[in-house]
Amino acid sequence: MNFGFVTDENMSLLTDLYELTMAQVYFKEGMNKIAIFDFYTRSVENRSYFVNAGLEQLLYYLENIKFTNDDIEFLRSTGKFEEEFLQYLKNFRFTGNVYAIDEGEIIFPNEPVVQIEAPLIEAQIIETFLINSLQLPILVATKAMRCYSVAKGTVLVDFGLRRAHGTDAGMKAARASYIGGFTGTSNVLAGKEYGIPIFGTMAHSFVLAYGDEEKAFQAFAKVYPDNAVLLVDTFNTIEGIKKAVQAMKKLNMKSFKGIRLDSGDLLKLSKEARKILDQSGYKDAIIIASGGINEYKIKDLLDNNAPIDGWGVGTELVVSADLPYLDCAYKLVEYNGKPIMKFSKKKVTLPYKKQIYRFYEEGKIKKDLIVSFDEIVKGGVPLLKKIVENGKIVKELPSLSQIREKALENFKTLPEELKDINKTVHFLPEISEKIKETVKMLTKKYIQR
Amino acid sequence: MNFGFVTDENMSLLTDLYELTMAQVYFKEGMNKIAIFDFYTRSVENRSYFVNAGLEQLLYYLENIKFTNDDIEFLRSTGKFEEEFLQYLKNFRFTGNVYAIDEGEIIFPNEPVVQIEAPLIEAQIIETFLINSLQLPILVATKAMRCYSVAKGTVLVDFGLRRAHGTDAGMKAARASYIGGFTGTSNVLAGKEYGIPIFGTMAHSFVLAYGDEEKAFQAFAKVYPDNAVLLVDTFNTIEGIKKAVQAMKKLNMKSFKGIRLDSGDLLKLSKEARKILDQSGYKDAIIIASGGINEYKIKDLLDNNAPIDGWGVGTELVVSADLPYLDCAYKLVEYNGKPIMKFSKKKVTLPYKKQIYRFYEEGKIKKDLIVSFDEIVKGGVPLLKKIVENGKIVKELPSLSQIREKALENFKTLPEELKDINKTVHFLPEISEKIKETVKMLTKKYIQR
Numbered sequence: 010m011n012f013g014f015v016t017d018e019n020m021s022l023l024t025d026l027y028e029l030t031m032a033q034v035y036f037k038e039g040m041n042k043i044a045i046f047d048f049y050t051r052s053v054e055n056r057s058y059f060v061n062a063g064l065e066q067l068l069y070y071l072e073n074i075k076f077t078n079d080d081i082e083f084l085r086s087t088g089k090f091e092e093e094f095l096q097y098l099k100n101f102r103f104t105g106n107v108y109a110i111d112e113g114e115i116i117f118p119n120e121p122v123v124q125i126e127a128p129l130i131e132a133q134i135i136e137t138f139l140i141n142s143l144q145l146p147i148l149v150a151t152k153a154m155r156c157y158s159v160a161k162g163t164v165l166v167d168f169g170l171r172r173a174h175g176t177d178a179g180m181k182a183a184r185a186s187y188i189g190g191f192t193g194t195s196n197v198l199a200g201k202e203y204g205i206p207i208f209g210t211m212a213h214s215f216v217l218a219y220g221d222e223e224k225a226f227q228a229f230a231k232v233y234p235d236n237a238v239l240l241v242d243t244f245n246t247i248e249g250i251k252k253a254v255q256a257m258k259k260l261n262m263k264s265f266k267g268i269r270l271d272s273g274d275l276l277k278l279s280k281e282a283r284k285i286l287d288q289s290g291y292k293d294a295i296i297i298a299s300g301g302i303n304e305y306k307i308k309d310l311l312d313n314n315a316p317i318d319g320w321g322v323g324t325e326l327v328v329s330a331d332l333p334y335l336d337c338a339y340k341l342v343e344y345n346g347k348p349i350m351k352f353s354k355k356k357v358t359l360p361y362k363k364q365i366y367r368f369y370e371e372g373k374i375k376k377d378l379i380v381s382f383d384e385i386v387k388g389g390v391p392l393l394k395k396i397v398e399n400g401k402i403v404k405e406l407p408s409l410s411q412i413r414e415k416a417l418e419n420f421k422t423l424p425e426e427l428k429d430i431n432k433t434v435h436f437l438p439e440i441s442e443k444i445k446e447t448v449k450m451l452t453k454k455y456i457q458r
Numbered sequence: 459m460n461f462g463f464v465t466d467e468n469m470s471l472l473t474d475l476y477e478l479t480m481a482q483v484y485f486k487e488g489m490n491k492i493a494i495f496d497f498y499t500r501s502v503e504n505r506s507y508f509v510n511a512g513l514e515q516l517l518y519y520l521e522n523i524k525f526t527n528d529d530i531e532f533l534r535s536t537g538k539f540e541e542e543f544l545q546y547l548k549n550f551r552f553t554g555n556v557y558a559i560d561e562g563e564i565i566f567p568n569e570p571v572v573q574i575e576a577p578l579i580e581a582q583i584i585e586t587f588l589i590n591s592l593q594l595p596i597l598v599a600t601k602a603m604r605c606y607s608v609a610k611g612t613v614l615v616d617f618g619l620r621r622a623h624g625t626d627a628g629m630k631a632a633r634a635s636y637i638g639g640f641t642g643t644s645n646v647l648a649g650k651e652y653g654i655p656i657f658g659t660m661a662h663s664f665v666l667a668y669g670d671e672e673k674a675f676q677a678f679a680k681v682y683p684d685n686a687v688l689l690v691d692t693f694n695t696i697e698g699i700k701k702a703v704q705a706m707k708k709l710n711m712k713s714f715k716g717i718r719l720d721s722g723d724l725l726k727l728s729k730e731a732r733k734i735l736d737q738s739g740y741k742d743a744i745i746i747a748s749g750g751i752n753e754y755k756i757k758d759l760l761d762n763n764a765p766i767d768g769w770g771v772g773t774e775l776v777v778s779a780d781l782p783y784l785d786c787a788y789k790l791v792e793y794n795g796k797p798i799m800k801f802s803k804k805k806v807t808l809p810y811k812k813q814i815y816r817f818y819e820e821g822k823i824k825k826d827l828i829v830s831f832d833e834i835v836k837g838g839v840p841l842l843k844k845i846v847e848n849g850k851i852v853k854e855l856p857s858l859s860q861i862r863e864k865a866l867e868n869f870k871t872l873p874e875e876l877k878d879i880n881k882t883v884h885f886l887p888e889i890s891e892k893i894k895e896t897v898k899m900l901t902k903k904y905i906q907r
Contacts, residue, residue, distance in 0.1 A: 025619055025645065040677075044667065080650075195474040202462040
């Protein structure tokens with residue numbers, strides 16, 4: 010029996026087979042000049058912006074990728090690799106450079122979010138893990154910021170671990186949603202590993218095991234007098250709220266943390282709950298809502314003045330339910346100094362090693378301009394920063410809470426129309442003349458063939 | 459810098475905080491009688507059946523859950539737990555029983571797929587990880603079988619690792635899709651850890667790095683003469699197919715593995731490709747299609763006689779794109795010998811420890827009947843099997859290939875109308891009179907209060 014955990018020891022094999030078979034061909038042909046690959050997202054119909062996330066996990070991988078004896082042994086057993094190449098893999102390290110946009114920065118379609126500059130074999134081998142590392146964090150950080158953008162200062166907590174796609178998704182979702190403006194997570198391990206504040210309330214099973222709400226609430230509040238958020242919808246919500254109040258009164262509690270509504274008409278129930286709590290003297294008790302919550306429901310409820318103080322956002326956040334995958338790519342854009350592009354009717358690849366300049370006006374993003382790396386641009390802020398040089402991290406990485414703070418600052422730079430969760434604005438970067446000319450030139454060259 | 463990998467050493471903290479805070483209350487109150495919890499799925503609009511998967515990973519967890527000193531230290535640091543409870547956690551093991559439906563078996567909504575019988579604290583603490591372990595595998599095994607059901611014997615390969623939700627999702631998707639009828643995966647680590655056959659072709663970047671299709675195809679085929687699947691759509695697909703043929707001719711190859719189409723009108727292109735390959739004497743060269751493939755596209759293409767021999771199914775498979783989360787639950791159904799149910803307008807919970815009997819007619823599933831565990835039923839096959847007793851696995855687990863074989867046998871037992879991927883049949887289990895009576899009795903009791 011084998012769980013199949015991915016760890017330091019085996020992560021280097023977490024790749025598509027073709028990365029390694031192509032690498033063997035390159036190796037045998039001595040084809041290993043410097044390549045530039047771009048990771049970028051494409052436009053979609055229900056996101057006007059994305060929030061960058063997942064970079065630290067990618068950097069960890071790049072600094073630590075190595076093929077262990079065990080890995081080599083497995084590759085040998087497949088019969089697909091020759092000894093010389095296996096020996097090469099034994100000493101394999103990532104020795105390239107990484108240019109990347111900061112985690113927590115706002116990103117737009119077609120912009121290289123991570124740019125890899127490395128010998129071709131290395132740049133190719135890391136492809137699969139790179140995309141895997143970035144896709145979910147970007148999806149969840151973006152979904153989280155969409156929730157944040159309509160939450161009017163109410164508290165958002167990630168409740169999604171159970172419905173995340175496996176163990177790692179639970180960790181990545183907790184981290185990315187924190188970056189996107191959440192206050193914390195229910196995921197204890199994410200609390201330990203990343204220092205994210207952890208929160209919890211109680212389950213229906215807790216009430217059911219006692220068979221009686223008052224008993225259940227009292228038992229919980231005795232152990233957690235300052236931290237009891239009582240789940241009131243197991244039998245009948247309004248009765249449950251009254252039982253919560255009775256239970257707290259019987260314990261002579263002057264105040265208690267609050268209640269959680271997990272089903273039903275949250276607008277109506279939260280208003281009735283507020284009334285009951287206030288009339289009972291529990292004006293400070295908060296109301297948490299959960300159960301199928303997403304940014305659309307949060308906006309709708311708060312626009313209708315639902316007196317909800319906090320949200321447990323689960324499934325829809327961690328699987329990014331209305332956009333469960335990112336249309337993203339990792340494409341070769343330069344090899345051995347020559348610009349490269351792929352041809353496809355709908356899909357854009359921009360040749361060259363590049364830089365993105367962001368222009369602001371009155372504190373808001375005005376436009377992004379993508380240029381080839383050597384073009385001089387005035388007045389914009391360069392977004393791609395050299396984080397890894399010759400395989401080593403050369404820039405101090407911000408802490409997770411610094412990333413989050415920065416992300417919330419970045420949110421303020423979003424043009425207002427991009428914040429509308431019910432509308433999609435295709436805010437695309439401008440492209441420099443040099444790149445445009447090269448696209449034309451390459452298109453002509455390949456079409457003429 | 460910390461990736462945050464989930465491993466043997468820290469997996470026990472991969473849980474919602476409330477599992478542990480509720481456990482502390484139970485512990486302090488001495489409330490730890492035997493509880494029965496059901497894990498089950500609910501009806502959805504685009505699935506007529508599900509395929510069970512993920513059990514082995516869950517069993518691994520149950521056999522190995524323990525709180526390390528490091529875990530305890532972290533919990534202590536939160537200030538939420540008392541010393542006595544932390545000492546209890548130090549010696550915590552799962553000591554209960556597990557009844558489960560086999561992996562690879564067809565399952566229907568409302569049926570307990572896994573039934574936990576354990577002291578309340580244990581049964582509660584494992585909740586989050588249990589749901590996390592089962593949800594994605596069931597989603598992906600089901601999506602895979604839907605592809606298999608329309609593939610008419612063509613080959614299906616999981617290409618989804620890069621778009622899976624993190625590292626573990628890539629592993630779970632490879633394993634679950636194999637159970638659901640796929641032939642293999644591109645995921646090398648899944649090949650190593652689970653023994654799944656691994657496959658690969660080549661990337662556009664490979665062709666672009668050479669800048670010339672013929673050169674690229676020759677370089678690849680020289681190293682992999684028996685295994686070259688040439689990607690022909692980098693510039694112009696029809697030209698690319700011709701280049702592939704030319705390249706193989708120049709290498710004097712009498713046959714080669716085949717080509718891959720990754721974009722464009724796959725019906726038209728596959729027909730033209732077949733013609734070109736056949737006319738060039740490469741009648742055995744296969745045609746693989748990829749790029750946004752799902753069961754609907756496979757069916758449509760094959761119904762229109764597209765000469766496609768195999769499919770790389772990626773993103774839509776591994777994120778289960780048209781159903782990215784399972785409406786599933788883990789609910790208390792019995793405590794200390796007493797039946798329990800939760801009340802909710804739309805959601806069913808069935809009280810009691812239960813058994814499911816499946817009835818067949820002419821080799822097809824006729825109906826499922828859910829009864830309380832002590833009811834005697836004749837003529838049906840019991841689906842829930844005791845796999846874990848007192849915390850130890852007591853049944854030999856099948857190998858992954860045995861599970862897959864069994865799954866494909868089980869597929870044949872599906873009533874034909876349930877196999878229609880464009881229609882949803884709500885094939886729900888029948889419920890025994892005893893359970894129905896108890897539901898009535900409990901409803902009355904709680905409503906009268």
